[in-house]
Amino acid sequence: MIITGNVVEEITWLKKNMFSKFEMKNLGNLKYFLGIQVLRSKQGIFIYQKKYVLDLLAETGLIDCKPVDTPMVVNHNLHMELIGELADKERYQRLVGKLIYLSHTHPNIAYV
Known part of the structure; x- marks a missing residue:
């Protein structure tokens, strides 16, 4: 699961709640x-x-x-x-x- 956002406190709260209910690891920055x-x-x-x-x-x-501009032979039959x-x-x-x-x-x- 990738968690992203602008408010660090909300991310910390979400991770804390997710970690308490599910077996998860924090792998650091993506x-x-x-x-x-x-x-x-x-x-x-x-x-x-x-x-x-x-x-x-x-x-x-x-x-x-x-x-190349055209990846094939020009006028190729x-x-x-x-x-x-x-x-x-x-x-x-x-x-x-x-x-x-x-x-x-x-x-x-x-x-x-």
Whole structure:
């Protein structure tokens, strides 16, 4: 459970009551949760997903890829291969799910 708020006294009261009714541990300040890293500074709290993206690139074998404006060959003629191998359905679904999750936290890539 992540507890957050602006009033320290209320957070302390909530934690005290939760700890008395449930078996819980205080793990300190949030650093990493659901693929999101949390950094604190004097300017505020910042979240980013560098580790999540790097793990995703490593899983797909694209860790050394170079960014391009159009990630495919321009004017490429697509054709159907009649004797081609089928892709791994579960791996594809897992990758699409991770990309959808990433697009929820990065609106700048949601359209792409």
